[in-house]
């Protein structure tokens with residue numbers, strides 16, 4: 001499967017994705033601006049099968065109506081979000097597998113936390129996960145906030161149960177590019193994290209316009225504070241001991257990151 005990133009030039013730094021399957025079908029995840037996406041869709045062959053929204057927030061569904069008008073495509077959303085999202089035609093269920101032919105599929109993960117009706121899509125080739133479209137659940141070097149309809153404890157369960165177990169080679173395709181700020185947060189919490197320092201240098205040298213850096217689950221385990229809850233450096237910075245639970249550490253980090 002071909003996965004193209006469209007980095008939106010807005011203050012929210014949304015990232016939109018176009019998927020093209022081997023059989024030529026095109027999917028658009030979390031469209032911001034149909035005008036910007038249409039030339040890319042047309043260059044891929046123009047068969048837009050469906051828009052898929054990871055969740056109901058405005059910045060993830062803004063382009064829905066115009067794409068439906070242009071292409072007559074379907075709109076697939078979390079089954080609990082079907083009333084909240086304009087033009088939604090299909091509610092996706094937890095662990096539903098969307099077969100795309102030629103060994104390709106999308107597996108729907110029900111990932112509440114950022115909102116109560118948030119989904120992630122696991123991109124699979126021959127039953128092997130190669131990528132995750134993670135919306136606002138998981139970012140590069142960070143996790144989603146819970147300001148607008150979310151719940152940090154639920155997010156913790158989602159991250160631990162469904163995100164941590166993903167294989168190291170799985171590539172992260174998040175809903176926003178927050179890598180630079182997130183790395184700075186990691187280093188603030190864990191000044192001795194050399195891998196995060198190296199990557200920060202790399203990103204800074206590319207300039208803030210560059211939005212091309214992808215991370216994998218393997219790298220996330222090294223640079224994402226929310227994946228490193230056992231770290232004594234992180235714990236002592238939060239005034240939490242080795243006896244505190246991972247959940248306590250996660251919740252303290254989430255709270256701190258809210259005001260970062």
Ligand SMILES: [Zn+2]
Nearest residue numbers: 055057114136
């Ligand atoms: Zn959101």
